[in-house]
Amino acid sequence: MAGRWIETWEPEDETxxxxxxxxxxxxNLWFSVLSEHIGFSIWTLWSVMVLFMGPEYGVDPAGKFFLISTATLVGALVRVPYTFAVARFGGRNWTIFSAVSLLVPTLAAYLVMEPGTSYATFVVVAALTGIGGGNFASSMTNINAFFPLRKKGWALGLNAGGGNIGVPVVQLIGLLVIGTLGASHPRIVLGVYIPLIVVSAVCAALYMDNLRPVKNDGGAALEAVRDPHTWIMSVLYIGTFGSFIGYSFAFGLVLQTQFGRTPLQAASLTFIGPLLGSLIRPVGGRLADRYGGARITLATFGAMAAATVVVIQASRSSSLPVFLVGFIALFVLTGLGNGSTYKMIPGIFHAKALAQGLDGEAAASQGRRISGAAMGLIGAVGALGGLAINLAFRQSFQTSGTGTAAFWSFLAFYGVCSAVTWAVYLRRPAPAPVPTKPQIGYAEV
Known part of the structure; x- marks a missing residue:
């Protein structure tokens, strides 16, 4: 059983x-979730490590924002090769390798995490943790191939949500260590993850499968790059996932820098938003399955804009309770939007296949072919939104000492995302001749 290659896979065949x-x-979904969960924890490790870095480390807030920005950038960039690795090496095989590789940044951080280490060393080690961000792309591409179109919203939402929970879990572990032993024991957090990484790799080896029909298709990748929907969805994913991961990295630092919270006080609040945002992601996928991803995505961006207004007002008045309400609402909404946008991707390319005259399994196969290639690109560009958020916070705090200016820029971007979603996927098209084959409207994707 272990290591088998499945030669035939036809999920659209109901029998x-x-x-x-x-x-x-x-x-395969459950063990994919486990591996991706650990990957997210390692990717966002430095959102916790910076809480342990007191004055004795000699790193100012701008320097800390740069550390987490470095991890975000690398995590975004490696998503592209990780996407194509699944077809090249097999989903099971790549999950084993990507899990084991997480030992490198974890052990490196264990070795250097102490006062006196040079800032350049911290930057290099933070960059290494970026490989954890690549796990998301390979995991989502793999699970996308296993499930039929009618189940993708739920499956991809659950896979991503279970992975996203790795963010609050590592933050909770950091809180436990700071709360019980103080802020001088960061290595305990790292020590917890070393055996967990080994467990996830062993489970992948024992219980996951490779799909022989999943193959790299250079033509599909080129079609995905050329298709405007790939880049439109990338923009929308910047707004949802980019916000989620960027806020996850920055939340604790914002609380410390703008509201003067201690490491323990910041850690006791930091995990709440990412946890709720992760748990609700499958709900976003379910709602998208039922009502259409575009409708849920548009509603989400409108609500995110409203929540951002609340955060701006709280930031200007230095009201921590109102700030927390608005910021946690943003996390919840990003989770919903993450689920709905990822549901849209396979639906869009399936709809295009139908519009080209294909039907049945031929249309489903074409949709899987292009959407699988597009997902890696969309995931990579979306993750760059996290980098933009952290750099915006860094600049805002450097120039004004608060994050208010950064939030104004986020508000403007959510307005753009709302307009794009409506204009491309929901606005009624001009009347056209009745098609000879069944079609899926973009509002239903």
Whole structure:
């Protein structure tokens, strides 16, 4: 059983799905979630490590924002090769490798995390943790291939949400260490993750599968790059996932820098937003399955703009309770939007395949082919939104000592995302001749 390659995989065939496919797909999903969960924890490790870096480390707030920005950037860039690695090496095989590779940044951080280490060394080690961000792309591409279109919103939402929970979990572990032993023991956090990384790699080896039909398709990648929907969805994903990961990295530092919270006080609040945002991501996928991803995405961006207004007012009046309400609402909304936007991707390319005259399994296969290639690009560009958020915070705090200016820029961007979602995927098109084959409207994706 272990290490087997599945030669035939037809999830759109309801008989195949009922008799065999669903059981196999669900098993791979659960262990994919485990590996991706650990990957997210390592990727966002420095959102916790900076809380341990007191004055004795000699790193100012701008320097700390740069550390977490470095991890965000590398995590975004490696998503592209990680996407194509699944087809090249097999989903199971790559999950094993990507899990084991997390030992490198974890052990490196364990060695250097002490006062007196040069800032350049911290930057290099923070960059290494970026490989954890790549796990998301390979995991989502792999799970996308296992499930039929009608189940993708739920499956991708659960896979991503379970991975996203790695963010609040590592922050909770950091809180436990700071709360019980103080801020001088960061290595304990790192020591917790070393055996967990090994467990995730062993589980992938024992219980996951490779799909032989999933192959790299240079033509699909080129089509995805050329298709405007890839880049439109990248912009929307910057607004949802970019916000989620950027806020996850920055939340604790904002509380310390703008509201004067101690490391323990910041850590006791930091995990709440990412936890709620992660848990609700599958709900966003479910709602998108039922009502259409574009509708849920538009509603989400409108609500994110409203929450950002609340945060701006709280930032200007230095009201921590109101700030927390608005900021945590943003996390919840990014989680909903993450689920709905990722549901849109396979739906969009399936709709395009139908519009080209394909139907049945041919349309489903074409949709999977292009959406699988597009997901890596969209995930990478979306993650760069996290970098933009951290750099915006860094600049805002450097120039004014608060994050208010950064939030104004985020508000403007959410307005752009709302307009794009409506104009491209919801605005009624001009009347056209009745098609000869069934079509899926973009509002339903």
């Amino acid at each position: 195949f799905w009922r008799e065999k496919g669903e059981r196999v797909a669900r098993r």
